[in-house]
Amino acid sequence: MNIGDVSRRSGLPAKTIRYYEDIGLVQPPRSGNGYRTFREIELHKLAFLGRARALGFTIEDCRTLLALYEDDGRESAQVKNVAEGHLRKIDQKIAQLQSMRGTLAHLIEECAGDHLPDCPILEDLAGE
Amino acid sequence: MNIGDVSRRSGLPAKTIRYYEDIGLVQPPRSGNGYRTFREIELHKLAFLGRARALGFTIEDCRTLLALYEDDGRESAQVKNVAEGHLRKIDQKIAQLQSMRGTLAHLIEECAGDHLPDCPILEDLAGE
DNA sequence: ATTGACCTTCCAGTAGCTGGAAGCCCCATG
DNA sequence: CATGGGGCTTCCAGCTACTGGAAGGTCAAT
Numbered sequence: 001m002n003i004g005d006v007s008r009r010s011g012l013p014a015k016t017i018r019y020y021e022d023i024g025l026v027q028p029p030r031s032g033n034g035y036r037t038f039r040e041i042e043l044h045k046l047a048f049l050g051r052a053r054a055l056g057f058t059i060e061d062c063r064t065l066l067a068l069y070e071d072d073g074r075e076s077a078q079v080k081n082v083a084e085g086h087l088r089k090i091d092q093k094i095a096q097l098q099s100m101r102g103t104l105a106h107l108i109e110e111c112a113g114d115h116l117p118d119c120p121i122l123e124d125l126a127g128e
Numbered sequence: 129m130n131i132g133d134v135s136r137r138s139g140l141p142a143k144t145i146r147y148y149e150d151i152g153l154v155q156p157p158r159s160g161n162g163y164r165t166f167r168e169i170e171l172h173k174l175a176f177l178g179r180a181r182a183l184g185f186t187i188e189d190c191r192t193l194l195a196l197y198e199d200d201g202r203e204s205a206q207v208k209n210v211a212e213g214h215l216r217k218i219d220q221k222i223a224q225l226q227s228m229r230g231t232l233a234h235l236i237e238e239c240a241g242d243h244l245p246d247c248p249i250l251e252d253l254a255g256e
Numbered sequence: 257a258t259t260g261a262c263c264t265t266c267c268a269g270t271a272g273c274t275g276g277a278a279g280c281c282c283c284a285t286g
Numbered sequence: 287c288a289t290g291g292g293g294c295t296t297c298c299a300g301c302t303a304c305t306g307g308a309a310g311g312t313c314a315a316t
Contacts, residue, residue, distance in 0.1 A: 056228045080241035100184045113208035
């Protein structure tokens with residue numbers, strides 16, 4: 001399998017796959033012409049990475065999760081720990097965005113949005 | 129006012145203030161020794177930027193908002209338009225995060241988090 | 257032989273800073 | 287007057303996770 005096939009089958013852009021090789025997440029062997037050749041195992045890892053990234057895990061988290069996945073001696077507590085840490089980060093981000101959203105939506109409501117220059121949004125940003 | 133004073137009064141790190149000068153958001157004049165000298169107007173702009181950034185506006189949005197703020201001929205509709213665009217982006221991010229959160233929280237619930245290797249989180253990432 | 261779709265590497269850029277090095281400047285103290 | 291400490295300067299590199307593009311090699315079909 002060349003990179004294009006893997007890209008199609010994993011849903012990851014070829015550029016991303018090369019990048020993942022660069023940072024050591026996958027190690028596809030090379031064939032005589034220098035092309036990367038992917039086996040099912042690499043495809044599987046890339047699909048794993050794609051799903052983990054889709055859940056918002058950082059690359060470093062992905063590296064950890066992949067290592068745990070391949071470690072038969074792992075304890076599910078280790079995995080859960082990584083996931084819980086990530087969940088907390090997500091919750092923080094949601095809270096921050098919702099706080100911004102609240103302020104912003106309020107300001108937008110107050111703003112006439114007409115042809116006149118008076119604008120409560122700018123007034124707020126200017127500190128009244 | 130030197131950069132340290134402005135940093136204290138605006139709450140922005142000195143590094144950030146220099147960066148904002150770099151990208152043309154403020155233009156503090158220089159005194160004989162090469163130091164930036166800030167007047168009230170620059171401090172005011174920086175505080176404006178700090179508030180806009182705290183609401184999550186991008187630097188480019190900030191640039192636009194600052195220009196509108198300084199333009200007496202503006203129409204509040206222009207400001208509202210920028211704010212509404214930003215609100216939509218925030219809503220998209222919140223939705224995405226909440227979707228991730230949902231999946232992740234579900235997986236975490238399923239995971240025993242004990243000393244055994246069996247882990248539904250990893251199973252899900254591996255595609256079952 | 258040539259075309260076109262692949263593949264390769266390498267460099268640069270994205271957003272918004274942040275850290276650190278090397279080196280002036282200014283004021284206060286001894 | 288020398289020295290020390292804090293503040294200021296510039297410049298370069300690094301962070302996250304890719305993405306775009308250039309220059310060039312490879313392969314299969316016509």
